[in-house]
Amino acid sequence: xxxxxxxxxxxxxxxxxxxxxxxxxxxxxxxxxxxxxxxxxxxxxxxxxxxxxxxxxxxxxxxxxxxxxxxxxxxxxxxxxxxxxxxxxxxxxxxxxxxxxxxxxxxxxxxxxxxxxxxxxxxxxxxxxxxxxxxxxxxxxxxxxxxxxxxxxxxxxxxxxxxxxxxxxxxxxxxxxxxxxxxxxxxxxxxxxxxxxxxxxxxxxxxxxxxxxxxxxxxxxxxxxxxxxxxxxxxxxxx
Numbered sequence: 275x276x277x278x279x280x281x282x283x284x285x286x287x288x289x290x291x292x293x294x295x296x297x298x299x300x301x302x303x304x305x306x307x308x309x310x311x312x313x314x315x316x317x318x319x320x321x322x323x324x325x326x327x328x329x330x331x332x333x334x335x336x337x338x339x340x341x342x343x344x345x346x347x348x349x350x351x352x353x354x355x356x357x358x359x360x361x362x363x364x365x366x367x368x369x370x371x372x373x374x375x376x377x378x379x380x381x382x383x384x385x386x387x388x389x390x391x392x393x394x395x396x397x398x399x400x401x402x403x404x405x406x407x408x409x410x411x412x413x414x415x416x417x418x419x420x421x422x423x424x425x426x427x428x429x430x431x432x433x434x435x436x437x438x439x440x441x442x443x444x445x446x447x448x449x450x451x452x453x454x455x456x457x458x459x460x461x462x463x464x465x466x467x468x469x470x471x472x473x474x475x476x477x478x479x480x481x482x483x484x485x486x487x488x489x490x491x492x493x494x495x496x497x498x499x500x501x502x503x504x505x506x507x508x509x510x511x512x513x
Contacts, residue, residue, distance in 0.1 A: 316347070
């Protein structure tokens with residue numbers, strides 16, 4: 275082979291390598307990176323927030339976009355960042371979790387929200403899901419289950435542990451205690467008489483008596499003390 279032929283052969287090989295390298299670079303560039311799941315965390319306990327940020331930070335497909343320490347901040351940060359998933363506590367200063375869920379969903383019915391809380395009362399779960407939460411977890415949930423729940427809710431699924439789902443089903447099947455009856459229960463818990471409750475609610479003592487009778491029937495109790503205890507257990511009222 276002459277020196278000219280050798281040079282020509284090397285030139286062709288070099289061109290092939292350059293073309294191959296360019297193709298690989300183009301393929302890599304043309305393949306879009308999968309967007310990470312943006313998570314907003316809302317909880318008034320800074321230690322818990324830091325723990326969640328650290329936990330989520332280990333996952334390649336998700337990231338924390340903002341942290342809120344109260345309900346009002348949660349709404350402001352949600353409007354600012356429009357996260358894929360919002361994770362919030364039920365009890366927060368300024369505005370509780372259910373209030374946050376209602377306000378956010380009033381602006382975007384498709385928003386995905388997970389409640390992460392220590393409260394597992396039947397009424398807590400019911401109110402959160404009724405308001406539009408797609409997930410409900412207790413704070414002692416295993417790490418893997420929490421991460422899985424974020425992914426599932428982001429994918430459009432509902433994520434409620436079986437034990438809470440069963441209680442939710444029972445709560446839905448029960449006769450609902452009305453808002454007015456809850457008002458009566460709150461005053462009953464303070465030890466007020468029917469007359470005192472009537473004055474506070476601007477109704478007659480007879481009307482209060484009817485509410486009390488209805489409460490007894492719905493909660494399946496026979497005394498005011500039982501009614502208050504049952505209501506507290508179901509998270510209808512807080513003592």
